[in-house]
Amino acid sequence: MSTVEFPTKSGADLIRLQYPDALCPDDDKRLKTVRFRSDAPESVVEAAELAAEDERGEHAAGSGQVTVTEPERDHIDFTETTVPHARAVKALALDRGVSNWLDYYNTTLTVDEHRDVYERADGDKRLDADRSAVEKAGKAARHAEGEQCDHAEGHCMHGDPEACEFLTDRCGFSDDQVNKILDDTEGDPSTGDLPGPVYQGLSSQWTKYKAGLAQAREAAAAINEIRDQYGQDPLEFDELGGEVVTKADLNT
Incomplete structure (x- = not known):
């Protein structure tokens, strides 16, 4: 004899209605535990266990009323799962800020096992956002510094000593490069003979x-x-x- 315990009596009663021929004669309809005959098909017992797990997942997720849309259902193989299971997993994912829940949905996992999956997904999303922000800030800083260096080079070419110093201190110019900038500008042609x-x-x-x-x-x-x-x-x-x-x- 096999038994399957449900979180609620309504869940147990639903299975009793679906598989009346598989019930044990001493199954007590007042209880949340369903008793099956010893010769009940294994597929029936597995379906009851999955239904009970789905119901526990709905209660654990805190919201079992999240609707699975028609486009979402088209991407789910319901020969491997149930609508209550998908609804509970979706609710759990949305509670963790993961809107693309189907990308991580695994019909072989229980609802509770999806908790770690969506927590990692949420963490990866935040990490990607942080990386993107850092990359954008770095590009902006490099662009701004590049403009500053171009501006300083123009002033150094006209003999501004602070601009020339900026080129060596901040822009990575060598002393020879700065001297070449100064030598290329117009000056006294006789200075080299003094x-x-x-x-x-x-x-x-x-x-x-x-x-x-x-x-x-x-x-x-x-x-x-x-x-x-x-x-x-x-x-x-x-x-x-x-x-x-x-x-x-x-x-x-």
Whole structure:
């Protein structure tokens, strides 16, 4: 004789109605335990055990009333499971914030065994979200630093010593690279023929001159920006070779 205990009497009574011929003569309909004959088909006893497990899962999940939609049912093989089992597993998954519950649904597991499955799924989802946020922040930081380095290179080319220092400290430029940037800019062609101390002094003055030009260009761009905001034409500056300087020119 085989027995199957249900969490509720209504669950036990439902099995009694489905398989009346398999019941033991001394089965007590007042109890939640169903007694089957010793020669009852094994498939009947297994179906009763699965139904009892499904009902226990519904109560453990805290909500057995979650509807399994028609599209979801189309992806479930109900020859291997039951609707109550799927509903209980879906409720458990949604309680843990896993909306794509079918991706992890396993008809061979009990409802309770799905707890660990969906807890891991929820943890993986949070981890993926954290990784995505870190990657986006890293890309944004690298992009911002790249723009800063481009801007600093332009100022260093015009002799701004702080910009040149920024290139070596923050942008990974070597001293030789910075010196090449400075050498490629317009300067006094005779400086290389001067004695060392004189060369250093003259080079320092060229640096100040270039820094002054950079500041003058920034001021000229600011002047033209203000004029543009008020509908006035930009000015050409004789001191800068008759050039019209705008904000866009500072980044080139």
